[in-house]
Amino acid sequence: MRLRTALLAMTSMVAAPSLAMASTITGPYIDLGGGYNLVQQQHGRFSPTSQADGTTSNNASSSRYRHKDGFTGFGSFGWGFGNGFRAEIEGVYNYSQINHRTPTAAPGSTKGSDQAYGGFINGLYDIDLANFGLNVPVTPFVGIGAGYLWQHYNPITTTYSNNAVNRLGGTQGSFAYQGIVGAAYDIPNVPGLAITTEYRFIGQTFSNGAYRSTSWNGNGSGLHKGNVNFDQRFSHQFILSLRYAFDTAPPPPPPAPVIVPPAPTPARTYLVFFDWDKSNLTGRAREIVAQAAQASTHVQTTRIEVNGYADNSAAHPGARGQAYNMNLSIRRANSVKAELIRDGVPAAAIDIHGYGEQHPLVPTGPNTREPQNRRVEIILK
Template structure:
């Protein structure tokens, strides 16, 4: 027990969990991004009084507006629940050029733009690839959002070949929704910082009659309404995200009396982030030291024992079963790293003990960094 305590004192600070990374976020985070905004062709229905196409017809006319280049930008603040789920509040701005209009009786040239601003509440889920045995600095995610956008049409002007002119403008707010697919890429040596890439599909509904249409022709000025159908956008975004760590740091090690240290340790400790089984850079260094030490001392077997703290994403017996499986996955990760470091697989025994045998006694459902560990014992 004294040897275990001494090893803990030497390695606790170096192997304690780092700041949250792009995988499973626990606690607050912020996110900004921007990119290309491609809006699908929209259909507008004009009231008869506007004579929007330059003709003398008194029937309602319809036109299709084609969008050209556009951009989008957003800022978000959210909270990760440690199990892959995240919730966030987002403010967004969209812009799109409008350069063509079809479906009119007379040809003409169209120019203008529109913009939208508002916000969404998003719910997202990070897919932890480590659960599938993939150790990569990338985490895919999916999500949905609902919110409200104010859509403003800057004057969209159509000048017809017969000299008539039509102009559309106005602002309206309406319900909006979005689907999100993306991935986060860890920034090396900067814990918590990640580059994100996303595709978003954004839809917006409109009520009838909010936009104004004005036509100038030989009979005078004609004003009325124009109604647009649903608006759909495809967005391709590059962003930057930073996750803050809310987990308390491990307590300082208990002072121990100085005792003669053996030349080579027989027991080594590797620590893990909460609900994770992948090895940190420091953990790989300790495993490499263990593999090297096994060649310098008389070793017949290497025992790899995995443990968890007593917190779990699920209550009761279900959580205990989950932690038992998590402790085995941690032991398997260490074994795989020992093999990569040259230790024969036949010389390694692994065991998972779940919540049993904690290093630090805690109350129920407590996240204790020092209990999330693997002990490597040279025998």
């Protein structure tokens, strides 16, 4: 019944939710913990005892010792290899009460305790559930260990109703082994620190005649001494611990978002330049007009303005020259309009204007030939 209750408690701890994902350990770590120690019944076999007068009794007996409550504590230092595997060295202390012995030669009561101390070398493996498509806030682990424990029985006293008394005690070291299953929960905002819950099964074997038994008989037959051999000892432990990994690397930053540069917006103003006193288009001028015509199909355009200009030099001086330049700027605008129509722009979408010598790109003195002022501006609107 006690074992079933402890198993249910362990299941509840493992199933409890956590606030953060547990992480695989890389590098050194320490682990400190403790919990409940439940020891199964042990069989003790008593050898024939020697009496106070030197004679030997041929009577041998066997009894079962029942354990009650106990506790365990441990500390370990380990190394995580970053791929889920860990290795650690562990020091252990176990304690258990003993409260019953049966059968006995006469009715009686038994009380006492035992304790164990020693160490294990453990190998463990952290199971990354993300590899199985499970996004849960826990990292389970399993492990095995082998080591050596010294098992000490404090005087275990059985008092019989006939006033006889038996005491058992002694210390014996032996090989021990354990199996481990547990889960780790990261503590939020504290890198490397985690709470773990574990179940451990520990087994231990003993040599024959490892412990001493002494009896005082109530019928006056005197003192009897002999040896006691225990069979294998099995313990079930339910542990809560605090683990700290020293070299916990922060999670990699999320990849930078891929920024797709916007497509270049076609220009909305194009400049076409002319030779002096000319309104016909050069090869380069036809290329620029073609670019403007193509751009008008890619941007929102309601109309196209074609504005012609001239520099302030003229074949005729004075007002006659200004009028000549005005007409020249209109001819230039018409040349560009005709080329736009040949490039597929509807004629109804094109408005032309001539500004003559007005609005020069480059301010100049009178009667100056300036190539940048001999132009047509194509404006997409």
